[in-house]
Amino acid sequence: MFSNFDFSVIGSSLPYLFGQGMVFTVTLTALAAGMGVVLGTLLAMMRLSGVPGLKHIAKVYVELMRSLPLVLVIFWFYFLVPYIGAWVTRAPNPIQVGAFSSALITFTLFEAAYFSEIMRAGIQSISKGQTGAANALGMTYWQTMANVILPQAFRNMLPLLLTQTIVLFQDTSLVYVLSLTDFLGAASKVAQRDGRLVEMYLFAAVVYFAVCFTASFLVRRLQRRVAIIR
Amino acid sequence: MNYNWNWSIFLEPSPEGAGTYADMLLSGLSWTIATALSSWIIAFVLGSLVGVLRTLPSAGAQRIGTAYVELFRNVPLLVQMFLWYFVLPEVLPGNAGTWLKQLPNAPFYTAVVCLGFFTASRVAEQVRAGIQSLPRGQRMAGTAMGLTVAQTYRYVLLPNAYRIILPPLTSEFLNNLKNTSVALTIGLLELTARARSMQEFSFQVFEAFTAATILYVLINLVVITAASFLERSVAVPGTR
Numbered sequence: 001m002f003s004n005f006d007f008s009v010i011g012s013s014l015p016y017l018f019g020q021g022m023v024f025t026v027t028l029t030a031l032a033a034g035m036g037v038v039l040g041t042l043l044a045m046m047r048l049s050g051v052p053g054l055k056h057i058a059k060v061y062v063e064l065m066r067s068l069p070l071v072l073v074i075f076w077f078y079f080l081v082p083y084i085g086a087w088v089t090r091a092p093n094p095i096q097v098g099a100f101s102s103a104l105i106t107f108t109l110f111e112a113a114y115f116s117e118i119m120r121a122g123i124q125s126i127s128k129g130q131t132g133a134a135n136a137l138g139m140t141y142w143q144t145m146a147n148v149i150l151p152q153a154f155r156n157m158l159p160l161l162l163t164q165t166i167v168l169f170q171d172t173s174l175v176y177v178l179s180l181t182d183f184l185g186a187a188s189k190v191a192q193r194d195g196r197l198v199e200m201y202l203f204a205a206v207v208y209f210a211v212c213f214t215a216s217f218l219v220r221r222l223q224r225r226v227a228i229i230r
Numbered sequence: 231m232n233y234n235w236n237w238s239i240f241l242e243p244s245p246e247g248a249g250t251y252a253d254m255l256l257s258g259l260s261w262t263i264a265t266a267l268s269s270w271i272i273a274f275v276l277g278s279l280v281g282v283l284r285t286l287p288s289a290g291a292q293r294i295g296t297a298y299v300e301l302f303r304n305v306p307l308l309v310q311m312f313l314w315y316f317v318l319p320e321v322l323p324g325n326a327g328t329w330l331k332q333l334p335n336a337p338f339y340t341a342v343v344c345l346g347f348f349t350a351s352r353v354a355e356q357v358r359a360g361i362q363s364l365p366r367g368q369r370m371a372g373t374a375m376g377l378t379v380a381q382t383y384r385y386v387l388l389p390n391a392y393r394i395i396l397p398p399l400t401s402e403f404l405n406n407l408k409n410t411s412v413a414l415t416i417g418l419l420e421l422t423a424r425a426r427s428m429q430e431f432s433f434q435v436f437e438a439f440t441a442a443t444i445l446y447v448l449i450n451l452v453v454i455t456a457a458s459f460l461e462r463s464v465a466v467p468g469t470r
Binding site for chain 2: 067
């Protein structure tokens with residue numbers, strides 16, 4: 001059944017696939033996850049702050065992002081970021097933003113909504129008594145958050161945050177719609193250049209599966225180790 | 231910011247000949263809904279089946295269920311879309327492959343099958359969690375009453391489990407709906423694809439995407455309202 005196929009195309013394109021494609025995918029995932037968690041935590045704190053304006057802004061933002069398909073959001077920011085850049089820098093015309101920065105901004109802002117839901121659950125999982133105790137000790141809001149609540153919330157939610165990061169790793173393949181060269185983009189370019197769609201897409205699937213399967217296995221092991229026994 | 235807003239663009243005829251830009255977006259919307267509903271049928275049936283497999287006493291059945299879920303959850307949807315659309319017709323034996331390639335509306339059928347199998351792995355996890363959240367006594371009581379395994383699932387476990395997992399199933403339904411936009415990569419003319427082509431034809435980027443955004447938010451609201459209505463109407467009296 002595979003007699004017409006030539007899998008040697010994979011071997012010859014390995015440096016391109018991993019040296020450019022996978023590096024792009026991993027860099028984008030790591031940066032977007034890091035910045036997304038920070039922004040997501042801030043959004044969660046806004047939502048739980050009880051301050052009327054802040055609470056509603058965060059809620060509308062998170063609900064809006066969560067009701068839109070990622071592909072549409074990618075298109076939105078691809079066109080919007082140059083205008084926002086011009087507005088921020090007071091430039092008269094839309095500024096040029098590299099494709100990578102555009103993708104990074106998109107994924108950070110999009111995933112922040114999902115991370116914020118995880119962090120909201122994490123903050124709520126810490127008993128009210130701890131906030132009360134910190135207040136009684138005279139800690140300010142920021143001291144309470146930084147020293148008491150957030151460290152425990154992160155610990156409780158670490159497996160979920162990492163699982164969401166694996167989802168993000170898979171989602172970065174959607175930069176394909178902007179013709180960027182992530183891992184799938186690289187595989188797709190080789191596939192179309194050499195007319196080897198079957199071989200390249202099967203190989204891409206195997207690599208994604210191997211990475212994500214191993215990562216989720218490690219997350220499950222970590223989950224058992226960091227779980228706080230109550 | 232020097233962007234020329236032109237909201238009346240929606241009433242202008244689209245270069246495709248038939249109808250206005252608004253009609254174009256609405257036709258995209260109907261493809262999105264058709265794809266989401268059709269794939270949900272596959273996802274729900276197959277997902278329930280796989281979820282049940284993972285809770286059966288048989289170790290073999292559990293392994294098959296786990297393998298299915300791991301396989302479909304660890305490959306990005308876009309890659310799965312390409313596998314169904316570009317790879318499957320090539321690896322099928324001669325005639326079947328040719329038939330598949332010549333199928334009219336191939337992107338639609340491919341998207342439905344792909345999303346169905348993909349979402350099934352997520353539905354399966356919810357079904358499994360729902361069944362496992364039930365007290366062990368329910369299964370035992372079913373056995374003690376002389377019900378077969380199939381009857382225990384049909385009359386005792388599944389009716390309870392579905393009620394419990396209705397909220398996460400709703401969000402899986404919404405995810406499935408949003409995921410239909412990935413099918414634009416294989417040429418399905420759904421809502422995001424239509425907004426994109428409207429942008430390419432008219433250069434009114436933000437009007438096109440705003441309209442698509444509003445439509446997506448509206449469908450989300452409709453689904454959430456319908457789901458909470460459904461939740462109330464199927465609730466077992468006295469449980470809440």
